[in-house]
Amino acid sequence: xxxxxxxxxxxxxxxxxxxxxxxxxxxxxxxxxxxxxxxxxxxxxxxxxxxxxxxxxxxxxxxxxxxxxxxxxxxxxxxxxxxxxxxxxxxxxxxxxxxxxxxxxxxxxxxxxxxxxxxxxxxxxxxxxxxxxxxxxxxxxxxxxxxxxxxxxxxxxxxxxxxxxxxxxxxxxxxxxxxxx
Amino acid sequence: xxxxxxxxxxxxxxxxxxxxxxxxxxxxxxxxxxxxxxxxxxxxxxxxxxxxxxxxxxxxxxxxxxxxxxxxxxxxxxxxxxxxxxxxxxxxxxxxxxxxxxxxxxxxxxxxxxxxxxxxxxxxxxxxxxxxxxxxxxxxxxxxxxxxx
Numbered sequence: 263x264x265x266x267x268x269x270x271x272x273x274x275x276x277x278x279x280x281x282x283x284x285x286x287x288x289x290x291x292x293x294x295x296x297x298x299x300x301x302x303x304x305x306x307x308x309x310x311x312x313x314x315x316x317x318x319x320x321x322x323x324x325x326x327x328x329x330x331x332x333x334x335x336x337x338x339x340x341x342x343x344x345x346x347x348x349x350x351x352x353x354x355x356x357x358x359x360x361x362x363x364x365x366x367x368x369x370x371x372x373x374x375x376x377x378x379x380x381x382x383x384x385x386x387x388x389x390x391x392x393x394x395x396x397x398x399x400x401x402x403x404x405x406x407x408x409x410x411x412x413x414x415x416x417x418x419x420x421x422x423x424x425x426x427x428x429x430x431x432x433x434x435x436x437x438x439x440x441x442x443x
Numbered sequence: 444x445x446x447x448x449x450x451x452x453x454x455x456x457x458x459x460x461x462x463x464x465x466x467x468x469x470x471x472x473x474x475x476x477x478x479x480x481x482x483x484x485x486x487x488x489x490x491x492x493x494x495x496x497x498x499x500x501x502x503x504x505x506x507x508x509x510x511x512x513x514x515x516x517x518x519x520x521x522x523x524x525x526x527x528x529x530x531x532x533x534x535x536x537x538x539x540x541x542x543x544x545x546x547x548x549x550x551x552x553x554x555x556x557x558x559x560x561x562x563x564x565x566x567x568x569x570x571x572x573x574x575x576x577x578x579x580x581x582x583x584x585x586x587x588x589x590x591x592x
Contacts, residue, residue: 276481278474285470290461298457311469318477321484373465380457387454402454430450437453 266330274322281318288331289314292338293374298399299342301388303374309345311373313337335404336414339396346392386436394429397422555579 272280296306
């Protein structure tokens with residue numbers, strides 16, 4: 263936490279080393295979060311890259327209310343939500359047939375690739391409604407408490423808890439049906 | 444292990460790999476963007492300074508105008524006070540004292556217009572005994588014991 267405050271201070275004074283450190287510290291965390299939310303490595307890369315780019319260009323205009331990690335995470339989550347809404351990722355297509363290919367298309371040119379064993383989970387995640395997926399991913403991958411997620415999504419704690427429960431139930435039924443096949 | 448915990452454990456296994464050359468490429472792009480925005484901000488700084496100077500000058504003018512307005516506004520009561528002194532003569536009798544006090548009060552509240560009105564009212568009250576109509580200045584002069592009436 264103290265290191266982040268120091269990094270932000272140095273970054274505001276124009277230190278590119280501080281920016282490099284921030285990038286190295288949080289890029290994997292943010293990329294994993296965006297990829298789990300969108301299940302499309304290409305779009306997830308764009309989201310994280312755009313967030314870091316805006317951050318780099320903000321300079322000393324940046325105003326942090328909380329800590330750096332939560333600031334970057336909120337940027338990524340909001341941006342991913344917008345992307346998901348705009349492009350309606352996987353909403354109207356048959357996911358089972360094309361998902362693995364779309365998730366990791368053209369691997370050699372990609373910044374991020376989803377690991378083989380994670381494909382099954384990603385494939386199941388993308389089939390649950392986005393609101394539920396966001397809660398599940400933020401809680402399990404974003405290390406966020408339900409209260410924090412409720413504040414981020416501007417809904418009640420009970421809503422978040424029920425979204426999480428429904429999300430996990432759906433994931434279980436999807437994964438069980440895959441095993442039965 | 445409960446089914447929920449199993450699912451949670453499974454979801455936590457979602458992992459990614461990062462392509463190192465691409466990662467470096469992204470970082471270089473980021474640093475370049477940072478350097479460009481820093482340069483742009485530095486070149487925009489003189490324009491901002493001029494804008495700041497202009498704003499400061501405008502603010503000084505506004506403050507001076509406000510001060511002048513306030514000072515000129517405060518000047519008026521002083522005039523009232525000097526006028527009041529004209530009526531503040533040394534009264535000889537209790538009746539004169541009461542007259543002076545009441546005239547001062549009337550003058551403070553409404554100026555010369557109010558005093559004129561007060562004189563008219565007094566004139567109407569004592570009309571039967573008054574030989575001829577006198578002016579306000581004559582009346583003030585009488586209260587101040589002027590020699591010439």
